[in-house]
Amino acid sequence: MLKFVKNHMATIDGIEIYPIISLSIFFVFFAALFWWVFTAKKEYIKKVSQFPLDNQENN
Structure with missing residues (x-):
């Protein structure tokens, strides 16, 4: 099959261009x-990193 x-x-x-494009x-x-x-x-990083913790406090 591989052959x-x-x-x-x-x-x-x-077809040789496709690997170059994907890389x-x-x-x-x-x-x-x-x-x-x-x-x-x-x-911004600190604000976004607190989202999962803020969501748990609201529930």
């Missing part, structure tokens, strides 16, 4: 997330 899939994929023109999307997403984490305001 069939491998041979079938080799016959598709332009690029992966890298850009995590680079943006990394940038956001280090540039986020500390007050």
Whole structure:
């Protein structure tokens, strides 16, 4: 089965671009997330981190 899939994929023109695109999307997403984490305001992080605790007190 694997041999069939491998041979079938080799016959598709332009298929080599898909792994490059997926790696690029992966890298850009995590680079943006990394940038956001280090540039986020500390007050916002403290406020958001208290949401689960505030919800328990209201119940």
